[in-house]
Amino acid sequence: AxxxxxxxxxxxxxxxxxxxxxxxxxxxxxxxxxxxxxxxxxxxxxxxxxxxxxxxxxxxxxxxxxxxxxxxxxxxxxxxxxxxxxxxxxxxxxxxxxxxxxxxxxxxxxxxYPHLTNGPIEGINNKIKLIKRVSYGYRNFWNFRNRILIISKVFVSEYKKRIKQQNNVA
Known part of the structure; x- marks a missing residue:
């Protein structure tokens, strides 16, 4: 008490x-x-x-x-x-x-090293989740994977590579 x-x-x-x-x-x-x-x-x-x-x-x-x-x-x-x-x-x-x-x-x-963060990785994860949410489910995983690579600009077609190289040289 x-x-x-x-x-x-x-x-x-x-x-x-x-x-x-x-x-x-x-x-x-x-x-x-x-x-x-x-x-x-x-x-x-x-x-x-x-x-x-x-x-x-x-x-x-x-x-x-x-x-x-x-x-x-x-x-x-x-x-x-x-x-x-x-x-x-x-x-x-x-x-x-x-x-x-x-x-x-x-x-x-x-x-x-306070300037190093995982921010870029979090941004990529956020993009992937956005694609997944907007796409209403891909039937084929490879199509989903390719969409992620195209949007994140990891994969660029040969035509676009040639154009970019020509612009850099000129």
Missing amino acids: KDRPQYNKLKRYWKLLLKAPLDLDRMIYQSYGLFKSWQSQYSLVQYLLELDERLKETYETGHRLLSALKVNDIQQLRFILQDSKTKDISQGLKRVIQTFIKYLPYISNTMR
Whole structure:
């Protein structure tokens, strides 16, 4: 019965824990239900974090991870992943950290080369789905395949190749 008010506060204001600490409003105080005094978002989150030490460690570690990923700092990410092994954090975040450690080489490649994306492949997939949707089902797979190759300009007829080569030479 003593923990019920704390439970209600956590249940009602859990979304504030998802906000980045820098995005929390520190200056504007307002009345929040379940609190007797006026609070800012920052002070409310600090109060919620004081309720449980594991919650506080999880919150800080999670947001440190997010900030390292946001600024593409691979050294900071490695340090946070190693440092978090000794901390008392929730099982869910431990599982996420194990996954990050497992795929760290791929994550570091993504951070090292931010200009490389899978956008062109997604565009091709989108074109194929559009053809499939508009065509009402091809009876012959080879006709469908050829249509995809023609539209994506992978296959060009010999006549068009000759015309293009003549235009490039001239």
